[in-house]
Amino acid sequence: REVIEKSRSFLPFDFKIRCATINKDAFNNYHHAFLVPDEGFSHLIKLHDSLYSGLLADNLRLDIxxxxxxxxxxxxxxxxxxxxxxxxxNQDFCISGRISKLQVVEFDFDTNILRKLEEIPLERPYKISGLPHS
Known part of the structure; x- marks a missing residue:
């Protein structure tokens, strides 16, 4: 319910990735090569910030x-x-896509099984499937 409520104001949006950047891992000696979006970046940040407000705020990693x-x-x-x-x-590349839905998943670390709990389209209005309405 929380993810549905926090994503309610977001509509589908496009992104384009045209560059790579290096990132130092905060927890070990590795460096990572990331492809990062230059278009759609602000939508992703705002969606992330919305999702990690409210009930999920305690799960936000401020150290990363x-x-x-x-x-x-x-x-x-x-x-x-x-x-x-x-x-x-050095390449002239563009990876384009559209963010049109979110998935809430559960990962069981003991069994390495990933299970989809809910799929939430970024459209209004969204009705919760499988959950009692209040």
């Missing part, structure tokens, strides 16, 4: 920057990882 991304590689060597980033940034 939120960077919408697709991970394409990592390495303990920052130079190697920067090489991956430079490879991507």
């Amino acid at each position: 920057d939120f960077i919408p991304h697709v991970g394409v590689g990592n390495d303990e060597s920052s130079r190697e990882c920067q090489g991956m980033v430079q490879f991507w940034n």
Whole structure:
């Protein structure tokens, strides 16, 4: 219910990814190569911030920057990882997509099973499936 309520004001939006960046992992010695959106970035940030307000606020990791991304590689060597980033940034590429729904999932760490609990279209009005209405 919380995710449905917090995403209610969002409509589907497009994104375009045209560049890569390097990110130092906060918890180990790895560096990561990320493909990051330049179009749609602000929509992703605002959706993220909305979802992590209210009941989910205690789950927001303030010790890690939120960077919408697709991970394409990592390495303990920052130079190697920067090489991956430079490879991507030397290409004329564009990955386009549309965010039109959210999925609420549950991951069981003991069994490594991911289970979809709810699929929420970014459209108004949305009716909750499988949950009692209040």
